């Protein structure tokens with residue numbers, strides 16, 4: 001743990017929404033009287049039917065429920081658009097910055113409202129109604145925002161699938177939620193490279209289980225020549241063109257589903273995390289305002305893709321609910337060169353900048369020059385999300401990118417939590433590099449040991465949350481039992497985050513990373529089980545075990561142990577084949593960094609693979625294997641270490 005403290009800068013605190021005393025007072029109130037607290041906060045939204053009931057939650061498996069604002073009705077899209085029209089109709093809602101630095105576009109709230117209404121009417125014309133699922137497989141272009149908000153406007157449930165996922169992954173996600181419509185683009189463009197999105201959709205729709213899809217809408221991003229299947233595929237622009245620019249916003253129950261987002265867990269295939277409308281929007285709007293200390297004239301840029309939860313909550317819903325200007329960037333930090341982020345900051349006078357540690361570390365390697373070429377004078381706050389940020393990267397971000405002027409907010413949260421749960425409030429909470437600091441209002445973190453005992457004071461263990469907050473996921477789509485089992489059974493009565501954490505003498509939280517079989521590779525969540533299942537599907541593979549290994553830029557790399565079937569011989573070709581198989585089944589983000597041939601794997605006598613040992617071997621920490629006496633055949637370990645040292649890679 002870094003001992004360094006960065007005090008809240010005085011000039012920042014003077015103008016900030018909240019100062020230290022405010023944080024203490026409001027936090028206490030939010031815990032003492034959640035109903036009173038959230039009743040007041042909820043009024044920041046426009047309700048079609050105001051709520052009178054606020055919090056109804058229990059993590060007890062036998063009396064399980066999570067409901068917030070549950071007799072109210074609202075429309076999420078109307079909250080993100082319509083209610084701003086009077087005061088902010090001409091204000092820019094979205095600044096789109098293309099992969100090509102010459103391309104950008106400003107879309108006002110009024111223009112966005114019109115496009116969303118047209119898209120909503122188009123979806124209606126295809127028979128889409130409340131509760132129906134729509135899969136969105138788009139690059140970072142305004143159409144993604146339009147499609148998401150159009151779903152919200154008519155009460156349909158969107159499931160955005162990151163454009164980097166493969167056709168197989170897309171097919172699984174379409175089939176799981178039974179979408180009737182898929183919205184995609186001819187091709188995507190990232191870092192100058194084309195991504196064959198429509199082709200992937202065609203491929204996905206050949207898979208079993210995807211017959212639910214009746215319509216595919218294709219937006220023309222590059223004007224490429226793609227095949228259109230008659231009766232099923234239509235051009236997005238053509239369908240929108242004739243539609244009215246007015247579309248009534250459906251009055252939705254606070255607890256009606258807003259979106260499904262697939263995320264990896266420690267077992268099985270990714271699960272459909274379901275978020276609902278009222279609580280989610282209240283929570284993302286409030287966290288967006290206070291964690292980033294938002295002001296009316298801010299230009300907010302979150303670099304995440306809308307295919308991830310960070311894109312949902314802090315590219316789209318939080319900023320638009322607050323009437324802010326949000327930047328949507330199609331490209332990557334390294335294209336055309338390593339100064340791209342800062343060139344964009346200057347070009348659009350970005351004031352609040354939010355990115356992932358992996359991007360910071362990658363840019364750090366390029367030195368200070370590409371940063372210093374740009375003024376970055378507009379910046380007043382920097383944020384980090386997605387994985388633990390090492391103190392060196394934190395300090396570099398603060399000193400080089402922020403010229404030492406800007407507070408850094410290290411925000412801890414998850415797809416499941418909907419919004420930020422642990423983070424400094426920039427005018428109220430002193431920062432320590434590497435610590436996400438203190439809980440947001442209404443959030444009650446705790447640390448428990450492996451037996452579930454609560455640990456007080458300075459402690460290290462498993463991070464849990466002992467009570468609900470409005471942005472919490474409500475269920476796993478189609479499998480409520482899996483939801484309860486995954487999150488509430490390990491430590492009964494508490495939500496288990498899957499993360500480890502330390503708490504220091506100031507009560508600050510330091511997230512140490514996942515304690516389960518979830519990898520965090522360049523800020524992207526991947527389940528070891530998914531990768532293993534892609535590998536063992538290969539006819540030559542008998543068994544595979546996947547673990548994370550330390551990686552300078554990505555935080556974690558993917559380290560794979562493969563046992564081949566008897567009679568098969570390892571080769572470089574096979575290694576390439578296995579890598580490609582994972583890319584094809586999951587996507588490029590899951591490509592293994594190392595594949596080690598393993599004559600056999602270390603297992604307990606009951607046949608469980610001892611990943612703890614495999615992690616140590618992958619990390620070259622052979623001297624810290626711990627107790628291996630419970631292994632069925634301890635000799636396996638020596639041979640794996642020998643292979644590792646021989647540089648089997």
Ligand code: 6R9
Nearest residue numbers: 385386387388410411412413414415511525
């Ligand atoms: C928002 C998001 C969630 C996992 C989470 C944790 C890691 C996210 C972090 C962080 C340390 C932070 N994580 N933010 N770890 N410090 N500031 O990333 O959601 O993709 O679901 O990942 O990411 O391990 O459990 P998601």
